[in-house]
Amino acid sequence: MMAPGRLSTFLRSGAIWAFIALELAFFSIAGQFLSASDTAFLTWDSLLLLLKQSAPLGIIAMGMTLVMVNGNIDLSVGAIFALAAVILLDSMTWPFMAAMGDWSLPLAWVFALLVGVALGAVNGFLVWKTGVDAFIVTLGAMLGFRGLVFMYNGEQPTSHLNWTLVDFAEAQFLGLHTATWFLLLVTVGMWWLMNRTVHGRNAYAIGDNREAAVNAGIRVGPHMMINFMIIGFLAALSAVVFYSETGSVNPNDGMLYELWIITAVVLGGTKLTGGSGSIVSTLGGVLAIQILRRGLNHIGADTSTVNLVIGLILIAVLFLDRQLNVKGKEALRI
Amino acid sequence: MTKPALRLENIVKTFPGVRALDGVSFEVLPGEVHALMGENGAGKSTLMKVLGGIHQPNEGRILVGEEPVVMTNPLEAKAKGIVFIHQELSLAEELTVAENIYLGELPRKSFGRVDWAKLHAQTNEILKKLKVGFDARTTVGSLSIANQQMVEIARALTVDAKAVIFDEPTASLTDAEKVVLFEVIEDLRNDGVGIIYISHRMEEIFKITDRISVLRDGQYRGTLVTAETTEDEVTQLMIGRSLDLSRNHEHAELGDVALEVRGLSCGDLYRDISFEIRRGEVVGFYGLVGAGRTEIAETLFGLRAPSAGQILLDGQEVHLHSPADAIERGISLVPEDRKGQGLVLGMNCRDNMTLPQVGDLTAGPFVSDGAEVAIFDQYRDKLDIRTPGWRQLVGNLSGGNQQKIVIGKWLSMHPTLLIVDEPTRGIDVGSKSEIHKLIRQLASQGYAVMVISSEMPEVLHVSDRIVAMYHGELIRTFTSDEVTEDSLIQAISGIRAEGGGKAA
Numbered sequence: 001m002m003a004p005g006r007l008s009t010f011l012r013s014g015a016i017w018a019f020i021a022l023e024l025a026f027f028s029i030a031g032q033f034l035s036a037s038d039t040a041f042l043t044w045d046s047l048l049l050l051l052k053q054s055a056p057l058g059i060i061a062m063g064m065t066l067v068m069v070n071g072n073i074d075l076s077v078g079a080i081f082a083l084a085a086v087i088l089l090d091s092m093t094w095p096f097m098a099a100m101g102d103w104s105l106p107l108a109w110v111f112a113l114l115v116g117v118a119l120g121a122v123n124g125f126l127v128w129k130t131g132v133d134a135f136i137v138t139l140g141a142m143l144g145f146r147g148l149v150f151m152y153n154g155e156q157p158t159s160h161l162n163w164t165l166v167d168f169a170e171a172q173f174l175g176l177h178t179a180t181w182f183l184l185l186v187t188v189g190m191w192w193l194m195n196r197t198v199h200g201r202n203a204y205a206i207g208d209n210r211e212a213a214v215n216a217g218i219r220v221g222p223h224m225m226i227n228f229m230i231i232g233f234l235a236a237l238s239a240v241v242f243y244s245e246t247g248s249v250n251p252n253d254g255m256l257y258e259l260w261i262i263t264a265v266v267l268g269g270t271k272l273t274g275g276s277g278s279i280v281s282t283l284g285g286v287l288a289i290q291i292l293r294r295g296l297n298h299i300g301a302d303t304s305t306v307n308l309v310i311g312l313i314l315i316a317v318l319f320l321d322r323q324l325n326v327k328g329k330e331a332l333r334i
Numbered sequence: 335m336t337k338p339a340l341r342l343e344n345i346v347k348t349f350p351g352v353r354a355l356d357g358v359s360f361e362v363l364p365g366e367v368h369a370l371m372g373e374n375g376a377g378k379s380t381l382m383k384v385l386g387g388i389h390q391p392n393e394g395r396i397l398v399g400e401e402p403v404v405m406t407n408p409l410e411a412k413a414k415g416i417v418f419i420h421q422e423l424s425l426a427e428e429l430t431v432a433e434n435i436y437l438g439e440l441p442r443k444s445f446g447r448v449d450w451a452k453l454h455a456q457t458n459e460i461l462k463k464l465k466v467g468f469d470a471r472t473t474v475g476s477l478s479i480a481n482q483q484m485v486e487i488a489r490a491l492t493v494d495a496k497a498v499i500f501d502e503p504t505a506s507l508t509d510a511e512k513v514v515l516f517e518v519i520e521d522l523r524n525d526g527v528g529i530i531y532i533s534h535r536m537e538e539i540f541k542i543t544d545r546i547s548v549l550r551d552g553q554y555r556g557t558l559v560t561a562e563t564t565e566d567e568v569t570q571l572m573i574g575r576s577l578d579l580s581r582n583h584e585h586a587e588l589g590d591v592a593l594e595v596r597g598l599s600c601g602d603l604y605r606d607i608s609f610e611i612r613r614g615e616v617v618g619f620y621g622l623v624g625a626g627r628t629e630i631a632e633t634l635f636g637l638r639a640p641s642a643g644q645i646l647l648d649g650q651e652v653h654l655h656s657p658a659d660a661i662e663r664g665i666s667l668v669p670e671d672r673k674g675q676g677l678v679l680g681m682n683c684r685d686n687m688t689l690p691q692v693g694d695l696t697a698g699p700f701v702s703d704g705a706e707v708a709i710f711d712q713y714r715d716k717l718d719i720r721t722p723g724w725r726q727l728v729g730n731l732s733g734g735n736q737q738k739i740v741i742g743k744w745l746s747m748h749p750t751l752l753i754v755d756e757p758t759r760g761i762d763v764g765s766k767s768e769i770h771k772l773i774r775q776l777a778s779q780g781y782a783v784m785v786i787s788s789e790m791p792e793v794l795h796v797s798d799r800i801v802a803m804y805h806g807e808l809i810r811t812f813t814s815d816e817v818t819e820d821s822l823i824q825a826i827s828g829i830r831a832e833g834g835g836k837a838a
Contacts, residue, residue: 192700196700196701197699197701198692198693198696198701201685201689201692201701202692204678204680204681205678205681205685205689208678208679208680208681209674209677209678209679209680211674211675212675212676212677212678212689213678213689214637214656214657215635215637215657215667215669215675215676216657216661216743217658217660217661217662217690218689218690219656219658275678275680276680
């Protein structure tokens with residue numbers, strides 16, 4: 001395990017869970033008086049639903065944590081999400097695929113995931129070879145990939161409902177929905193990647209001090225390209241899980257996903273400048289946002305209020321974090 | 335007796351666990367150039383931060399003239415007449431000289447408009463006093479470093495300065511530029527300003543200062559009158575004992591040639607460099623900043639492609655395209671800027687030490703904690719690294735221990751050639767001699783070591799042979815038995831040995 005300054009790590013990783021507890025308590029109590037519905041806020045079913053609804057953003061947020069710890073950012077995940085969804089649904093209507101019956105399903109998944117990896121590779125390759133900042137590269141990619149989505153089917157939604165797939169997506173195993181399982185598997189997998197593998201160690205080193213990482217013989221370019229491929233894969237995986245159930249994608253789907261995801265990752269304590277961040281805390285950040293959205297709905301707030309509150313909380317959290325960090329540093333500045 | 339321009343009385347500043355300043359008192363008279371000296375960590379920078387209003391002292395007073403002052407930020411310090419010329423320039427490069435000088439206090443007309451005519455007139459008046467060759471409308475970014483420093487000085491002259499503090503002002507200046515700077519300092523002195531001059535360069539100190547005050551371990555150690563003292567006396571005061579920097583005469587048993595460089599060139603940075611380093615040998619590279627030594631090291635480590643020439647390792651020609659290539663072939667670099675280039679400060683000691691080889695310390699696809707800790711323990715003991723444990727963040731260690739982590743990082747990979755660039759920069763005296771000892775030990779264990787240093791005593795102390803460089807050229811190679819300080823200084827000033835031949 002990375003063990004940078006144990007107390008501050010504890011505060012960082014612990015704070016988000018304390019915040020979640022606070023949210024739950026607040027909405028449970030406020031819900032008694034303000035609720036638009038008669039049901040309680042915290043029930044087993046609503047909890048399961050909460051987890052399921054966290055999955056699309058959560059799966060991508062795990063990849064974003066890796067990319068941001070690395071000192072980069074990926075703004076194109078929403079567009080990759082949409083394009084992968086289009087490929088998933090459209091590919092099932094291709095003649096040779098249709099002829100295969102349900103056997104085309106795994107193939108459609110593979111197509112969609114490959115598209116995600118390929119788009120991520122494009123991002124990573126450009127960041128590596130051009131040296132242009134990842135923010136700019138993926139900003140361009142965000143617009144460009146979205147353009148591809150519109151070129152594919154115009155303004156029309158792409159639809160294809162396959163009932164076998166819907167059954168799979170709606171299934172519950174040990175009580176948890178399929179999407180929740182994918183979120184958990186991705187979380188565990190990414191935790192291992194970041195904390196137990198060489199690749200993960202290098203990701204932290206590069207994000208913290210890129211020059212020292214180069215001098216330690218780490219090949220930074222290929223490393224970053226792999227990270228963009230991983231987040232591309234996860235964006236596609238998120239699409240695959242989500243659209244297997246709904247069966248219809250609008251060309252505007254996934255817009256602003258990147259901002260929600262970055263919000264969740266930052267709430268989880270990952271530094272924008274890289275070098276520090278945790279997968280588990282990102283999961284906390286994702287859940288915190290999802291609870292906030294549901295909770296505000298529960299007490300009758302509309303969407304605009306929800307956005308306003310989340311925006312304020314984000315800024316407040318970062319302000320607090322900065323205060324704490326500045327205090328810690330003063331003592332060292334001899 | 336004249337009244338002091340600036341006077342410090344018994345200044346104490348503590349940080350958690352550290353007494354950074356412990357009762358420091360000294361005074362600067364008007365029209366005096368007063369040197370402030372001390373090793374790194376002696377408290378000079380803390381003292382300057384106290385004077386600049388960045389830190390507040392826990393005890394003691396600061397007097398400007400006869401008036402005690404309390405400053406809580408740099409602007410207040412400036413308002414009291416205490417002005418800094420920093421080593422690192424803080425100028426807005428896209429703005430003009432005039433805008434920089436009056437940044438934050440531009441003269442105004444009605445409706446908040448800038449009074450450009452007045453601004454430029456005032457600025458040109460100051461620039462005339464400094465006798466510089468540019469005018470108020472010049473963009474700062476287009477000026478040389480020396481001229482940018484003049485802009486900083488001009489900025490200091492906009493206020494009624496009582497004391498001007500120069501912090502390593504000559505660090506990036508050429509000899510000609512230094513002459514101009516010294517003239518400006520002389521003019522300031524004649525105007526009755528008190529000047530504090532911080533520098534490590536004895537030569538300058540003895541040339542331009544009137545008195546020298548010395549700090550050690552946060553304490554004031556005394557003031558010497560420059561004209562009545564010697565470099566030795568100052569050094570003694572600075573380090574508290576005489577540092578063992580005798581000439582190295584103990585040569586380890588030499589093995590095969592580990593590294594051979596033939597006719598290596600890299601554009602204008604260095605030309606036609608040839609040398610060899612044998613196993614068991616320490617070769618010191620000495621020269622002025624910009625002589626091309628670090629650039630050669632970067633080429634050997636795969637960071638900088640050569641334009642011509644060959645590199646042979648153990649007799650085999652190698653082409654190094656990246657540090658990863660170099661490391662694979664057994665070349666390691668302990669870089670000049672430890673914190674910026676050598677360490678990941680947010681990582682713990684163990685992870686830093688195993689960073690280049692963590693890919694080999696795996697069990698299945700995962701990093702093996704046990705193997706990593708074993709390596710760390712082994713080199714902690716071998717190099718006597720003082721840390722509470724491997725979980726300690728490297729950023730919290732002292733300079734000497736940090737350097738040992740970097741050295742341990744490479745030793746644990748058993749390199750053929752170890753390149754050490756400025757091995758003791760920013761390291762306190764005690765650790766210095768430990769690092770020196772370590773370098774000699776490595777040679778006796780059969781490593782080939784290349785040491786780049788700008789400190790002559792250090793080069794003389796650790797090297798078996800010394801390569802002198804000047805402006806990208808290898809002037810001469812000395813053995814440690816034949817070298818003299820004079821001949822070395824001549825060589826790095828570009829004067830070739832009798833006969834004019836280039837020794838390889």
